[in-house]
Amino acid sequence: MVIGQAEQRTGERSAAPLAVSTDGLSKRFGDRTVVDNVALAIPAGAVCGFVGPNGAGKTTTIRMLLGLVRPTSGSGTILGGRLSEPASYLNKVGALIESPAFYPQLSGRENLKVLARLGRLPLAAVDPVLERSGLLARAGDRYRSYSLGMKQRLGIAAAMLAGPELLILDEPTNGLDPAGIVEMRSLIRSFAGDGITVLVSSHLISEIEQICDHVVMIRAGRLVHQGPVDALRATQQAEYLIAPEHDADRDRLARLLQEAGCTVLPGEGAGVLLVQEGGLGAADVNRLATQYGITLRQLGERTRSLERAFFALTGSKSADVPDDQELGAIR
Ligand SMILES: Nc1ncnc2c1ncn2[C@@H]1O[C@H](COP(=O)(O)OP(=O)(O)OP(=O)(O)O)[C@@H](O)[C@H]1O
Ligand SMILES: [Mg+2]
Structure with missing residues (x-):
């Protein structure tokens, strides 16, 4: 696998091959640059959090990785294929981006069978991914009867159908209740160690820091930090x-x-x-x-939470970081 230039620039001496590397990746809409010169270096096998405030450019970046949006400039390598030739790698990539469309009248299993037929995949691939995503017991129920969490997990099951090497999940915890978030976290974490690389975005680092071993942070389209979560945590004061x-x-x-x-x-x-x-x-x-x-x-x-590092790097605010006025009582 090609080691991207991006890895050299981050200064990391990791010998791990990169599942995703980009160089100068940029996207302009009109005169607005929404992704600005981003050099991603995501090691193969990592569960990588992709975090940044709303509007930071996460979905646009993901869309570029998936060949859904054409970069204005920049290059990249995904699973050894060139970003400019998505067909060379997309058969090895599974993705959940926005709410996937399923037939409400069909069961979860029937929906996946439809997708398997469309993708010329064996129907025998359906039940293992349903089991994997914790849906087997409800696989015969109609999609419309599923909770939001189950719908999201069916989306992940669909993304897993073809046995991808890279799974890209755009805000999979969005809108879920606390129990749904916990279930989603444990499902995503279960991919670690399988050799699958996972790129999972969120606007809240607190939602994904427990499941990620690597993190990429962006702000206003620019990369502000990337690297192993442990290294970032170690920089945090007690x-x-x-x-x-x-x-x-x-x-x-x-x-x-x-x-x-x-x-x-x-x-x-x-x-x-x-x-x-x-x-x-x-x-x-x-x-x-x-x-x-x-x-x-x-x-x-x-x-030690990564939240402070995240807020310091991305300039966002958190409910648990009091602003200066609230500190007046102590100063
Ligand atoms: N097709 C488009 N045309 C014009 N502007 C766009 C388009 N798609 C995205 N943008 C703009 O690009 C910026 C980044 O959007 P993007 O959806 O990538 O951010 P995000 O990090 O995914 O945000 P969120 O956390 O809200 O999902 C936003 O200002 C958005 O309005
Ligand atoms: Mg988004």
Whole structure:
């Protein structure tokens, strides 16, 4: 497989071949550039999250990868085939983009049989993908009776029919309830280790960070970050949720920590502070409080989330990142 130039430019020394690489990929609609000089480098076998705020250019990029939109400029290689010749690789690619069209009166199984016949695929391929997507028990029910989550999973089953090497899913969790999101996550995660490369887009990194081992972030059409999720997580500062024994000590404690170089935000709950380490470890935080006669009733490290990195890189805002005004009480 051809190793794209993009891999060299990211500085990664990974020897893994790339399932998708692009170079200078751009799309203009009229005088608006919506995808701008994007160099993707997605390792084969990765479950790769493709994240960016609404309108960042995710769907347009995906459409270019699938030969549905012609790039204004740039080149690429997908599964060894050239981006400019989609027919050379599309038989190895499965995709779920927007809501797929199925016959409402037919069952899930019948719908897949229709697709199998159209694609000249063996009908025996249908039940294994239904099982894989957790739909076998409901395969005989009419499509119109399916929940949104089941409809999405049928879309994935359809994308899997031809046994693709690359699965591209555009916002598969969109509109799903929390239970549906969990089911969708575990289905996507189950592809890891199968040797299939998965590219899954979302405008919320929190929805997909648990299932991805690689991440590509875009903002306003530009690539702002790509690489292994672990590496990005390691760049995240530790965060602690702490609370003094007496709520009245909260503001004094916040000031002490700020003077020591920490960023301090209000935490959830009375008296609770969210502390971004600023070089201090948990023991240092505890020692500092004790030194000034403040006993802590709570000191716990928060799971390092990629959300902050994502918001910093993409410039989006999150409900759990208070803006400056909300911090006024502590500053
Ligand atoms: N056919 C088109 N003609 C003109 N502009 C378009 C077209 N398709 C997309 N755009 C514009 O390109 C930009 C990127 O859109 P795109 O759908 O790729 O973003 P996205 O990251 O998928 O967003 P979302 O998270 O909302 O799905 C948007 O400003 C959109 O309005
Ligand atoms: Mg989109």
